[in-house]
Amino acid sequence: MKRGSVLTVVAMICSLAAAYVSYTLLLKHVTGKSEAAWFDLGCSDDAGPGAANCAAVLASPYSYLPKRTGDRKGGIPVAFLGLVYYTVLGIWFLGVGIPSREKRAWHFFPLFVVGFGLAGSAYFIFIMFTKLDQWCPWCLVTHALNLVIAVCVVLMWPRSVAVRAANNVNGVAKTKHSADAPCHPSGRMVLTTVAAIVFAMFAHVELMRFEILGRTAMNLDTRLEQYKQYIQRIKTNGDMFVAMWKTQPALSIALRSDDPVRYGNAGDAEPLEVVVFSDFECPSCARFALFFEQNVVALFGGHIRTTFKHYPIDQSCNKLVSRTLHPHACEAARMAEAVRMLGGNDAFWKAHDFLYHNRNALAAGRIGVQEVANAVGIDAASLSSQMKSETIAARIAGDIALAGSLGVRGTPAVYVNGATVDPLAKVEVAFWDKMADDYFRSVGLKRPASTRPQNHAATQGIQGRRVAP
Numbered sequence: 001m002k003r004g005s006v007l008t009v010v011a012m013i014c015s016l017a018a019a020y021v022s023y024t025l026l027l028k029h030v031t032g033k034s035e036a037a038w039f040d041l042g043c044s045d046d047a048g049p050g051a052a053n054c055a056a057v058l059a060s061p062y063s064y065l066p067k068r069t070g071d072r073k074g075g076i077p078v079a080f081l082g083l084v085y086y087t088v089l090g091i092w093f094l095g096v097g098i099p100s101r102e103k104r105a106w107h108f109f110p111l112f113v114v115g116f117g118l119a120g121s122a123y124f125i126f127i128m129f130t131k132l133d134q135w136c137p138w139c140l141v142t143h144a145l146n147l148v149i150a151v152c153v154v155l156m157w158p159r160s161v162a163v164r165a166a167n168n169v170n171g172v173a174k175t176k177h178s179a180d181a182p183c184h185p186s187g188r189m190v191l192t193t194v195a196a197i198v199f200a201m202f203a204h205v206e207l208m209r210f211e212i213l214g215r216t217a218m219n220l221d222t223r224l225e226q227y228k229q230y231i232q233r234i235k236t237n238g239d240m241f242v243a244m245w246k247t248q249p250a251l252s253i254a255l256r257s258d259d260p261v262r263y264g265n266a267g268d269a270e271p272l273e274v275v276v277f278s279d280f281e282c283p284s285c286a287r288f289a290l291f292f293e294q295n296v297v298a299l300f301g302g303h304i305r306t307t308f309k310h311y312p313i314d315q316s317c318n319k320l321v322s323r324t325l326h327p328h329a330c331e332a333a334r335m336a337e338a339v340r341m342l343g344g345n346d347a348f349w350k351a352h353d354f355l356y357h358n359r360n361a362l363a364a365g366r367i368g369v370q371e372v373a374n375a376v377g378i379d380a381a382s383l384s385s386q387m388k389s390e391t392i393a394a395r396i397a398g399d400i401a402l403a404g405s406l407g408v409r410g411t412p413a414v415y416v417n418g419a420t421v422d423p424l425a426k427v428e429v430a431f432w433d434k435m436a437d438d439y440f441r442s443v444g445l446k447r448p449a450s451t452r453p454q455n456h457a458a459t460q461g462i463q464g465r466r467v468a469p
Contacts, residue, residue: 004156008097011152015090018145021138022082029058029077042137053134062127078124082142085117087200089149095193097156100184104158114150121146238434241425245435250418251406260308260340260348263297269443272304272435277311277403277413280333281326281363285412286356291427299436301451303443308352310337310399311411317396320404328362331387333396335372338386342378350376429453 024039032055043054061068064075092110099106121143128135185193253275263271276292278285297304312329313321332355340348354375361367369387373380386392403413406420414421416435425431433453440447 004098007152007156008093011149011156012090012093014145014149014152015086015093018142018149019083019086019090021142021145022079022086025054025058025079025136025138025142026077026083028054029063029079039138042141049133051134052137054136054138056134057128057132057136057139060132062124062131081120084201085113085120086142086145088197089113089117091196091200092193095189095196096185098184099158101158102183103185106185106190107153107156107158110153110156114146114153117146118150238428238430238432241422241428241431242434242438244422245416245419245425245431248419251415251420253406253415253418254402255307258340258345260336260345260352262306262308262349263302263304269303269445271302272300272439273417274304274306275309275415275418276306277309277399277406277408277411279310279312279314279326279329279411280336280352280355281329281359282313282411283359286359288412288414288427289352289356295429295453296432299432299451299453300439301448303439303445308348309403310396311403311408311413312396312400313411317393318400320400326363328365328367330396332362332367334387334392335369335383337392337395338383338389339372339376339378341389341392342382342386343376347376347378 024036027033028039039054043052057063058079063078065078065081066075068075089110092113096106124139125143128139255275276288278289292306310333312318312333313325314327314329315321315324316327317330317333336348336351336355339351343350351372354372355362355367358367358371361371369384370380372378373383406413406415412426414426421431436451437447
């Protein structure tokens with residue numbers, strides 16, 4: 001193999017090797033992981049001065065160009081610039097190699113690029129050993145490969161080509177240096193090489209973009225998990241939620257004498273007043289109703305009174321919502337109110353429980369007048385006729401207007417003694433347990449042991465749906 005060919009192969013191999021190391025450095029820089037065992041062998045996790053710690057170097061402000069500062073967050077990762085630099089050289093050596101002497105001007109391109117690259121290597125080696133406490137062995141490997149490439153490029157300078165003469169002199173073949181050797185590279189070869197470089201640059205930019213997106217997604221997943229853990233911790237902090245509730249203003253909520261009311265009063269003190277604005281098709285409302293029935297009522301030993309108010313997320317009767325999320329909610333509200341007018345308070349709560357226990361069927365359109373009438377023991381024809389009453393429409397509209405004046409934006413909206421309950425607290429046993437402590441203390445009663453929750457762990461709840469006005 002000719003010397004020029006050997007130099008070209010060596011330069012190309014060094015370029016591709018340096019590009020691969022630069023890619024691994026970029027991966028470590030962007031994602032924090034190298035995904036290469038050989039890479040981790042060269043860098044320790046020691047944060048002490050003078051340690052071989054690639055991660056520390058890649059995390060420094062000097063790992064960007066220009067250097068990152070407190071006011072300037074921009075800059076391109078140096079590892080990415082190295083990947084681009086070595087890829088360009090590798091493609092050039094593969095596509096063009098050593099031009100013929102007649103076209104030696106083409107060799108100024110790799111000479112210029114390598115000269116610029118050597119200056120960059122010198123600068124970053126200086127920074128590493130004068131500005132940083134740690135150093136990066138794999139960075140030094142790329143700089144060493146860059147030096148080898150530079151030597152090869154200098155030695156690859158095109159020379160005249162010795163060619164065999166066409167005639168013999170005295171029977172002895174003669175040679176001479178001639179400019180008649182084939183010209184290299186051709187225009188098509190240069191164009192193809194440049195196109196390959198442009199394509200590689202585009203691929204590298206996209207690679208960097210996807211790596212950054214991947215790192216962003218990974219960081220978001222990590223933060224999301226941290227937030228979930230944080231929220232789970234604060235959800236079990238009943239004292240905090242009670243303190244938050246006490247900071248809310250006590251609003252005046254106008255109640256009718258015939259509003260649907262449940263649980264009443266034990267008789268020895270004023271009960272805790274709970275008002276719930278709800279939607280029969282809302283899944284969060286159904287979960288809250290079940291949670292409240294199973295976990296909250298017993299904590300107060302009868303000293304609690306719950307009033308139901310309508311706030312269907314359905315524009316057919318509620319113009320305060322921006323769009324309809326529950327297309328059967330208004331009809332369900334009319335059915336429940338018609339049941340109350342025909343059968344009284346207890347009948348309303350039977351309809352309430354039936355509709356929530358069968359919320360999925362209601363949302364699918366499989367719950368109608370006949371099903372509700374059968375569940376509460378009311379004549380279906382009478383129920384259907386009563387639903388058309390202007391009185392019922394006015395009552396639902398009145399609840400919606402009241403909700404609007406209070407600032408209700410979603411369901412279930414829960415108020416205790418006029419103050420709103422935080423969405424995270426309303427389905428947590430810890431909050432209601434502390435509320436019961438606070439209630440019995442405020443009315444001067446000793447809390448019965450029977451009202452203590454059996455399971456002090458916080459119940460997993462889901463916030464109500466928020467709807468923009």
